Amino acid sequence: MSAIPEEFVQKTTELSGEVTRPFPGSRKIYAQGSRPDIRVGMREIEQAETAASFGAEGNPPITVYDTSGPYTDPDITINLLEGLPALRAGWIEERSDSECLEGPSSEFGRLRSSDPELAKLRFEHISKPRRAKAGANVSQMHYARKGIITPEMEYVAIRENLRLERLKDSGLLRQHKGQSFGASVPERVTPEFVRDEIARGRAIIPANINHPELEPMIIGRNFLVKVNTNIGNSAVTSSIAEEVEKMVWSTRWGGDTVMDLSTGKNIHETREWILRNSPVPVGTVPIYQALEKVDGKAEDLTWELFRDTLIEQAEQGVDYFTIHAGVRLKYVPLTADRVTGIVSRGGSIMAKWCLAHHEESFLYTRFSEICEIMKAYDVSFSLGDGLRPGSLADANDAAQFGELETLGELTKIAWEHDVQVMIEGPGHVPMHLIKENMDKELRDCYEAPFYTLGPLTTDIAPAYDHITSAIGAAQIGWYGTAMLCYVTPKEHLGLPNKEDVRVGIITYKIAAHAADLAKGHPGAQVRDNAMSKARFEFRWEDQFNLALDPERAREYHDETLPKDSAKVAHFCSMCGPHFCSMKITQDVREYAREHGMSADDALKQGMQEKSVEFVKGGAEIYKKA
């Protein structure tokens, strides 16, 4: 019998309808890898046939990247109480370089697991934690450098390719040559390419061996640009159930990773529920929890306490840790005359500690010891930018760039341990200073993946900071940033609700996709081309289904033209039924088709005579509409 009270079970195990509602016109498909247990989930959007008046032809289904995991697979029964299937368990086990522990090896983990008070909200099916065997290193980077292609690497290769080969005769692969500023995006991603990128540190697969439920994904400049979302409870406003719901909601809209920034109570237990049910990598900022353990007194933090927190979280399965190890004592005075000082919570905590002890922070001095922990579980570093600018005025200043240089040093140390690294970036930066951030990061951090918040390109639009920052995010993504941390409309004002999360994610999917297009990422334009063709052919349902947010697109259309007939109409509410701007080109094509010539010929050859004839025909067609 479950120790969890009925009411809690009910709340925690029922996802709302809006979270689980299937995407219209879509189905879950799996691309098969080299072995039976490599099956890569994707979403396939079906398309209607082109209407006869446009030349009746089939339109191929479009495969899109899918972060929603089993939640959108009708063949899988979701049971939040049990967690998701452990997709990677076999892969981890067969490597034989890790072992199951008897229980948590962190002091805090043991305390929590043995506290009877917590039984009422503890996840019940906690596996025993797994750790590298003595002397072993279980990081993907370690395997890569040994020349091993792991199932995770093959998985992401298949995932990134999005079955583009199926479209090679469709015309949908047409796209502009990109400008990638020196990226090395291959025409087709091979497992070997993935291995090589990870070996040289240009990409990471965040995948803790204690989070076997996740579907591997890759973060690197030569892959699709990714989006991180943040969730997290606070003492008052969120319950465990809400956080799990938010995590699933985030994966629904396309969040590639999720950071759990909880600061309230029971964050250990909340994290367990999230991890066991998350198909995407989960990141945290361990210093937040450490601070809770010393009742918010930064100066009371110690290396021992922090170390215990790292182990606690690593054994739960956190995939990457934000660690502000670049906040060195010497940089703190550089922030004194800033307009907004230090705005990173982690940075501020460490600055306070440094000042209190007049010592370099233990994050910096103990960095190698941290690496030892990371590689025993394959936790990736997200080296935090504790001194990021909180206003345009403070952008690209000595404090920010000094810290970035230190992050580069630390990257090298982490790589000596074969530990995966990404680098966090700003913040608030006017457009013309954005590229300098990217260039410096690539140079000083040796092309380790850059992971940026925005940047916000102006300070004056609270309530619209998803937009002020998407402008910057699209640009820095174009210049080479590998993952964009989303910003919601509530930034600077309050805690995001579900609608804010949705808007924030879609906004960042736009920025990431705009970046892929500008870089000329192979196949990036497929969905745009399909959308444009559907638009030109008035296939309204396909337009909705191909949209990043199909539900909202349909809803907005229906506000003006709610009838179903409007969804097959060859006009829209913008120009109305009497004159459609796209109609003229359609008329030309129809005329050409009827007369067995190309559209170009229809216009060029004998234009005078034919055009009159065309218009006569066209005028008739026009009346029929």
Next chain:
Amino acid sequence: MSAIPEEFVQKTTELSGEVTRPFPGSRKIYAQGSRPDIRVGMREIEQAETAASFGAEGNPPITVYDTSGPYTDPDITINLLEGLPALRAGWIEERSDSECLEGPSSEFGRLRSSDPELAKLRFEHISKPRRAKAGANVSQMHYARKGIITPEMEYVAIRENLRLERLKDSGLLRQHKGQSFGASVPERVTPEFVRDEIARGRAIIPANINHPELEPMIIGRNFLVKVNTNIGNSAVTSSIAEEVEKMVWSTRWGGDTVMDLSTGKNIHETREWILRNSPVPVGTVPIYQALEKVDGKAEDLTWELFRDTLIEQAEQGVDYFTIHAGVRLKYVPLTADRVTGIVSRGGSIMAKWCLAHHEESFLYTRFSEICEIMKAYDVSFSLGDGLRPGSLADANDAAQFGELETLGELTKIAWEHDVQVMIEGPGHVPMHLIKENMDKELRDCYEAPFYTLGPLTTDIAPAYDHITSAIGAAQIGWYGTAMLCYVTPKEHLGLPNKEDVRVGIITYKIAAHAADLAKGHPGAQVRDNAMSKARFEFRWEDQFNLALDPERAREYHDETLPKDSAKVAHFCSMCGPHFCSMKITQDVREYAREHGMSADDALKQGMQEKSVEFVKGGAEIYKKA
């Protein structure tokens, strides 16, 4: 007694409360010019004093650009039935180069003014139209080239400067050096600079002599980036009252100009109501109305009918005309194999006409005659991009760029007539192809102001196209575009409601402002700096008031922390009351202040000892919070 039925009067003359509600913490002010009748309206945002714990100091009021005209002046009684005060009437009259006509000189204008059926909805106080005397040219460009600085030019000079001189001791003028790609933005705008920019065609002041109600504004690469909004009725959905309300709503949120794209019935009368009550320049696409006059049959359009429409609208006071004179016969075949063909309504109409007649369009062949009309009223050209791309796939193609070259030719002809010109631009363009558009426009159109729609940087996000396009708009504005045409969330889906208009405008104000910042426009960072300082000092009310959308910022804040006490609290809902990231810098500064040293010194000099002391002090302060 009024001929207008009571019910109509009531609906048409009452603006809703949300449109007329004053902005919080703001007052209308006027900057005085060289003569009593040059008084430039601006909005001044007051700021609270810095709290004692941050070093008690005054914060100067911030002057912001104000497009709302008399609607936000409590001293002016708005009477929509009578229209706005004719600010420019004296200036126009004293030039003695124009004369009042007996009545409309267009056939259509006469028909409408004498139709008794229309009395029930006709604006009652229509002035007699004014036209240049025979042989005269009343364009601002004509005066500029003769070396005359008009009151309009002085007005915009004062307006652009935003009383920055008042802030010279405040520290708020601090900003980053910009990257302007060759623009020539002066430190301070003088009337002579305005004159010179207009004389050489690099800027325009759209200001028809029949629209004396408008407050002059300038569109040019060396001035603040402007935003256009679109309104317009359609047969079913809008009334005259709604359109007037939408126009006022647009000016409230910062629309610098407004285009009336009406296609329904009574568009002549609707336009009159809009013009008489609009403090901003009004643009139209005359071919839309011409098409209505031939019942939607493009091939039946004639030069005579179009000419009559131009005169009709010019005598009502339309300030700029979109004219698709660059859609030449030879370009039409270039669109045949596009993914989305021709998507501009005006472009499509003209393409259809060209094909039907196998002739160059009368817009092209009669261009000089059109110029003669323009200069008699000072209507500016907005040379339309009828062949703009409707999808990423079609961006920067031969049709689009061919037309742009023709627009350059036409610009030269217009300038021979001293007629003001701006050039319309795309459309749908991936980020890396945007700059080519700007560079080509500057080169081929001789630096005439560029006026672009977006561009949208991806096709796949209907319902979020304000965002897909703001990403492109911010960039093209940075590269040199002078005015951005807004896009609402309903683009491609339906007709925008008031909320969509608001979101569209704020989104574009963000893009325009981000561009000003990146160009390094003098003073552009003032409001950002004030906001950041307010943020750092937890002056919540000032943060709301300084925001582009103060109402929404407050509303979002209050969703999480609704109490008034939260608006003076030294924390926010993001980190909560127990640890605020900005607190550490504040502690350092407070310590420094108490000990009579600079913040930098407090940290640098004798850091070890002092830092311990500081933390002791800081820890106490911390507990007090």
